Amino acid sequence: MSKAVVTDEKLPDLPPPSNTVGPVHWVKENLLSSPGNIALTIFAAWLIYMLVPGTLDWTIISAVWAGGADACRANPEAACWPFVWTKWEQFIYGFYPAESRWRVDFAMLLLVVGIAYLMIEKTPGKRYMGLFMLVIYPIIAWILLYGSVFGLEEVKTNKWGGFSLTLVIALTGIVFSLPIGVVLALGRRSNMPAIRSICVVFIEFWRGVPLISVLFMSSVMLPLFLPEGVSFNDLLRALIGVALFSAAYMAEVVRGGLQAIPKGQYEGADSLGLSYWQKMRLIILPQALKIVIPGIVNTFIGLFKDTTLVLIIGLLDLLGTVQAGIADPNWSIKSVPYTGYAFTALVFFICCYGMSLYSRKIEEKLHTGHKR
Known part of the structure; x- marks a missing residue:
């Protein structure tokens, strides 16, 4: 026969029941919670089985990664990534023009830096950076890309x-x-x-x-x-x-x-x-x-x-x-x-x-x- 215990001390928290946490519980709640969800889960698994292995094989496993057009002709049934590297x-x-592409790179670099500055939490002067990106940056980008001023070729x-x-x-x-x-x-x-x-x-x-x-x-x-x-x-x-x-x-x-x-x-x-x-x-x-x-x-x-x-x-x-x-x-x-x-x-x-x-x-x- 168990005895009741009365205490003023805070007892440690008990872990949640094993059937309410973990991957098994997640699967039951999200994938197998009803007959309709079970049917959709089976259908999704079938789609994954039919599409994903072939896609991974074509794009990555059997793909041509190096060489030129001849390497791709030798394996025409897989992705030809040398085409992307070449072009x-x-x-x-x-x-x-190739000699002026640094201007495009610089404009893109300014864009990336500005967006990163605005996305990072707790950076000072975000309002001014936002105004710069909305008002000043488009002008700078147009000057860089189009040229014809400041000695830049048009x-x-x-x-x-x-x-x-x-x-x-x-x-x-x-x-x-x-x-x-x-x-x-x-x-x-x-x-x-x-x-x-x-x-x-x-x-x-x-x-x-x-x-x-x-x-x-x-x-x-x-x-x-x-x-x-x-x-x-x-x-x-x-x-x-x-x-x-x-x-x-x-x-x-x-x-x-x-x-x-x-x-x-x-x-x-x-x-x-x-x-x-x-x-x-x-x-x-x-x-x-x-x-x-x-x-x-x-x-x-x-x-x-x-x-x-x-x-x-x-x-x-x-x-x-x-x-x-x-x-x-x-x-x-x-x-x-x-x-x-x-x-x-x-x-x-x-x-x-x-x-x-x-x-x-x-x-x-x-x-x-x-x-x-």
């Missing part, structure tokens, strides 16, 4: 290409689409009918046409409406089209965040005597933008992938330079096209997944207990 500079710089934009051109288009669209989208979202919710109508027409027009049509319009039709002797650079036309197209989608994302803010926040700001712009800048927009971080980043990721469409107007981004390399008769090998597209997919996945990871970190940092 590497073309994939990065396009047809940018490099026409038709020689730009590869991954560097992809970054130029994507970053320009990202930098300009967010502020324009915020203004359009505020305008669509304005009490002034003229402002609201203009914003509604703008948003619905750009959302109602595909990006391919926008690029064709900017490249082929726009010059017909310009005065004689006035012209825009092909790349500049594409940048404007991509930025305005993305801004229309961004406006709807931001508008969703504005509508999610409780009415009491607006009334509280009005009761403090704040002006419209003070209310938006200090109270409403910070909350709205925090809510729609996933939607904003989703739009950015879509924009980054849509940069490949500039190929149809003659601008060779990363995908365009890869296709140009595939067309090289010296690399007329069965596995070369698949290798080139696999390389392109990997680069885009790394960039897009990096943006997704960073957005999740921002969400975790900014959420204030309302996250479900």
Whole structure:
């Protein structure tokens, strides 16, 4: 017969039951918790079994890693990575002059350093660095890439290409689409009918046409409406089209965040005597933008992938330079096209997944207990 013991001392915590922790519990809770989950788990395991071994064998195990085109011809049923090593500079710089590629490298280095500075926690002067990256850096990058000033040789934009051109288009669209989208979202919710109508027409027009049509319009039709002797650079036309197209989608994302803010926040700001712009800048927009971080980043990721469409107007981004390399008769090998597209997919996945990871970190940092 056991005896009851009464004590004022704190007893040590007991470990949790063995059936509520560990990998076995995780499998039961997440993979085998119901008949439907069991069926989905079996189906996913079958897909992995069918796809992953063959993919790993083609891309890594049996792939050709060294040598040239002859080595790939000897093994045409596996990935031909020497194609990527040989065309590497073309994939990065396009047809940018070799003697001036240091300018592209320096612009990319500034970009990486600036982004890393903003991502590292507790670094001083982040506000000023953010302003530098938004305002000063684009000017520096354009001077470095285009030249014609400070003794730099001019490099026409038709020689730009590869991954560097992809970054130029994507970053320009990202930098300009967010502020324009915020203004359009505020305008669509304005009490002034003229402002609201203009914003509604703008948003619905750009959302109602595909990006391919926008690029064709900017490249082929726009010059017909310009005065004689006035012209825009092909790349500049594409940048404007991509930025305005993305801004229309961004406006709807931001508008969703504005509508999610409780009415009491607006009334509280009005009761403090704040002006419209003070209310938006200090109270409403910070909350709205925090809510729609996933939607904003989703739009950015879509924009980054849509940069490949500039190929149809003659601008060779990363995908365009890869296709140009595939067309090289010296690399007329069965596995070369698949290798080139696999390389392109990997680069885009790394960039897009990096943006997704960073957005999740921002969400975790900014959420204030309302996250479900």
